[in-house]
Amino acid sequence: HVQLVESGGGSVQPGGSLTLSCVLSGLPITNACMAWFRQSSGKEREGVAGIPSAGQISYAEFAKGRFTISRDGAKTTLYLQMNNLQPDDTAMYFCAAARTTYCFIDLPSTFTSWGQGTQVTVS
Secondary structure (H helix, E strand, O other), X not given: OOEEEEEOOEEEOOOOOEEEEEEEEOOOOOOOEEEEEEEOOOOOOXXXXXXXXXXXXXXXXXXXXXXXXXXXXXXXXXXXXXXXXXXXXXXXXXXXXXXXXXXXXXXHHXXXXXXXXXXXXXX
């Protein structure tokens, strides 16, 4: 049973930074993609960034140049460094895992394990 627990959300002013963390516990996931999604009020959940076990990291267009996804060597903790945050970045941010070789952050349905989310507010 895989569990994902996010932390690090909070309130920041425009231009500020936050780093989100996601700790994976339970059955280790190998050869899998881990990713960050976000969902703001009234909008669908959207992919932010994904990092596979091996291969190229993928970012949503809005995240390129501002957000950095990474994972520790043991692949049990996922991070999202967010810089130059803007009010449009206000959302609940979720960590997710998919048993896929590649990351399909445009397809949330491919992700089978989800955390409860951590709120990011920029104002």
